[in-house]
Amino acid sequence: xxxxxxxxxxxxxxxxxxxxxxxxxxxxxxxxxxxxxxxxxxxxxxxxxxxxxxxxxxxxxxxxxxxxxxxxxxxxxxxxxxxxxxxxxxxxxxxxxxxxxxxxxxxxxxxxxxxxxxxxxxxxxxxxxxxxxxxxxxxxxxxxxxxxxxxxxxxxxxxxxxxxxxxxxxxxxxxxxxxxxxxxxxxxxxxxxxxxxxxxxxxxxxxxxxxxxxxxxxxxxxxxxxxxxxxxxxxxxxxxxxxxxxxxxxxxxxxxxxxxxxxxxxxxxxxxxxxxxxxxxxxxxxxxxxxxxxxxxxxxxxxxxxxxxxxxxxxxxxxxxxxxxxxxxxxxxxxxxxxxxxxxxxxxxxxxxxxxxxxxxxxxxxxxxxxxxxxxxxxxxxxxxxxxxxxxxxxxxxxxxxxxxxxxxxxxxxxxxxxxxxxxxxxxxxxxxxxxxxxxxxxxxxxxxxxxxxxxxxxxxxxx
Numbered sequence: 317x318x319x320x321x322x323x324x325x326x327x328x329x330x331x332x333x334x335x336x337x338x339x340x341x342x343x344x345x346x347x348x349x350x351x352x353x354x355x356x357x358x359x360x361x362x363x364x365x366x367x368x369x370x371x372x373x374x375x376x377x378x379x380x381x382x383x384x385x386x387x388x389x390x391x392x393x394x395x396x397x398x399x400x401x402x403x404x405x406x407x408x409x410x411x412x413x414x415x416x417x418x419x420x421x422x423x424x425x426x427x428x429x430x431x432x433x434x435x436x437x438x439x440x441x442x443x444x445x446x447x448x449x450x451x452x453x454x455x456x457x458x459x460x461x462x463x464x465x466x467x468x469x470x471x472x473x474x475x476x477x478x479x480x481x482x483x484x485x486x487x488x489x490x491x492x493x494x495x496x497x498x499x500x501x502x503x504x505x506x507x508x509x510x511x512x513x514x515x516x517x518x519x520x521x522x523x524x525x526x527x528x529x530x531x532x533x534x535x536x537x538x539x540x541x542x543x544x545x546x547x548x549x550x551x552x553x554x555x556x557x558x559x560x561x562x563x564x565x566x567x568x569x570x571x572x573x574x575x576x577x578x579x580x581x582x583x584x585x586x587x588x589x590x591x592x593x594x595x596x597x598x599x600x601x602x603x604x605x606x607x608x609x610x611x612x613x614x615x616x617x618x619x620x621x622x623x624x625x626x627x628x629x630x631x632x633x634x635x636x637x638x639x640x641x642x643x644x645x646x647x648x649x650x651x652x653x654x655x656x657x658x659x660x661x662x663x664x665x666x667x668x669x670x671x672x673x674x675x676x677x678x679x680x681x682x683x684x685x686x687x688x689x690x691x692x693x694x695x696x697x698x699x700x701x702x703x704x705x706x707x708x709x710x711x712x713x714x715x716x717x718x719x720x721x722x723x724x725x726x727x728x729x730x731x732x733x734x735x736x737x738x739x740x741x742x743x744x745x746x747x748x749x750x751x752x753x754x755x756x757x758x759x760x761x762x763x764x765x766x767x768x769x770x771x772x773x774x775x776x777x778x779x780x
Contacts, residue, residue: 369553369556369557371556371557371559371560371561372560372681372682372683373560373564373626373681373683374560374563374564374724374726374767375560379721379722379725379726380725380726380727380728380737381721381725381726381727381728382727382728382729382730382735382737383510383727383728383729383730383766384729384730384731386509386510387507387508387509388507388508388509388510388727388766388768389505389506389507390505390506390507390721390768390770391504391505391506392504392506392770392771393504394504397482397483398429398482398483399480399481399482400418400420400430400480400481400482401420401441401480402418402419402420402478403416403417403418403419403420403438403478403479403480403481404416404417404419404475404476404477404478404479405417405438405471405473405474405475405477405479406475407471407475408471408474408475409470409471409472409473409474410469410470410471411465411470411471412464412465412470412471413454413462413463413464413465414462414463414465414471415460415461415462415463416438416460416461416462416463416479416481417459417460418430418459418460418461418481419459427497428456428458428459428461429483429499430453430456430461430481430483431453431456431495431496431497431499432453432454432455432456432495432496433452433453433486433487433488433495433496434452434453434483434485434486435450435451435452435453435483435484435485435486435487436450436451436453436463436481436482436483436484437449437450437451437481437482437484438450438451438463438473438479438480438481439479439480439481440472440473440477440478440479441477441478441479441480442477442478445473445477447472447473447477448472448473449465449466449467449471449472449473450465450466450467451463451464451465451466452464452466452487506768506770508582508583508727508766508767508768509580509582509766510582510727510728510729510764510765510766511562511566511579511580511581511582511764511765511766512736512762512763512764513555513558513559513562513761513762513763513764513765514760514761514762515551515554515555515558515760515761516551516758516759516760516761517551517552517758517759518744518756518757518758518759519746519747519756519757520746520755520756521744521745521746521747521755521756521757522755551759551761552740552759552761555761559738559763559765561683561689562584563582563584563585563726563765563766563767564584564585564586564683564767565584565586566581566582566583566584566587566767567581567582567583567584567587568580568581568582568583568587569581582766582767583766583767583769584767585701585724585767585769586698586701586777588769588772588775589701589769589772589775589776589777590777591772592769592772592773593769593772593773593774593775593776593777594610594613594617594773594775594776594777595776595777595779596610596776596777596778596779597778597779597780600630600631600634600635600699600700600778601638601778602634602637602638603638604638604642604672607638607672608672608673610702610776611672611673611674613776614673614674614774615673617771617773617774618704618771618773618774619674620674620704620705620706620723620774621674621675621706622674622675622677622704622705622706623674623675623676623677623702623703623704623705624676624677624678624679624702624703624704624705625676625677625678625679625700625701625702626678626679626680626681626684626700626701626702626703627678627679627680627681627684627699627700627778628680628681628684628685628690628691628698628699628700629680629685630699631699631700631778632678632680635678639670676702677705681700681701684698684699684700697779697780698777698778698779698780699778699779699780700776700777700778701775701776701777701778702775702776702777702778703723703724703775704723704771704774704775705723706722706723707720707721707722707723721768721770722770723769723770723771723774723775724767724768724769724770725767725768725770726765726766726767726768727765727766727767727768728763728764728765729764729765736762736763736764736765737763737765738761738763739760739761739762739763740759740760740761740762741759741760742757742758742759742760743757743758743760744756744757744758
């Protein structure tokens, strides 16, 4: 009989308040301390949602590095070799020479990378034809170059075929001049700007003198009996979550948008990977053939040996099922894994990693499962993110030298006089503060930071 799920009555809408009141706690009507008779209560608040924080991703995969500027710039290496995939010949099949026209966008200052004396391979884009040639470049003019084929049978494809060309070397005769022209390195300049996050918690002085009756606790281990401590700690935890989720979700304010008049926005992790990286959509890769497609794409990028998959629960289960299906030795299909599966042991039906061309380690990402964050939306869902492990070398425009950086890292605004990594200060005239005539305590939070995604072409985002 098929199972079903019913609503559990979870409150999916956060209700943060400035001061803890009767409606902030479980069984709100039963926690009314204005009643004539005090209720018989438990001293400790029950943590029915477990650890409610969703911040963990950037802590695991990134470093935090100070920055002194409003703009963060770095350059990433371009390809060492260049291939043109939209080319055509002006000659018919069997011709000994031909002029090839390149229709690809020329990015290297508008100058084509092919030069006289180089040797090229020219292939028909129709994989079923089997037609290709090796040729020597004899002349170059703009986006056209002339070749002389090495094969006696001449050109193997026709003038209407779309061709791919890449350079594999050069050849010169004896007593000839050297290579004409040179190629400049083609760096890709990236940039991002930090965003300023703020939050505040406030409680008036009169409420601070009120005695609470419930011992409260929060995810960071803080405990106390005063009402205002509960909300203050939750404000702090919520702000720390936003410090991470803002960098994951941030987008730049587009020209003509309503936000651009006030703020610039920033390039978050999802934005960078969706625009500069690899996007898988239309369902999860649930078979080895589909995962091989991912591996082959990574072959064409940085070929990073170790990668981490941050997944929601459904995607994690699909990978478990995919790996389990590879086992052929268990009668009931439960003997897979690196353990002895006896009937008296708990069967481990999950995998933490596997190797398929590269090493892949997977972990559940709470942010994608949380019903009050990404796990609670129907459209625009993200089911997983593949992040390369380790560091890469980039040219830091501010430092003026090559530096090693994690593929994913955070830059926060700081100088000798001001550190905006995580600022908190108290204003008012209560709770130890005495810097204004406000009969309250206000706890202020501020940070200024940006995330840098280096080599986004090595990342994968899995959209629903």
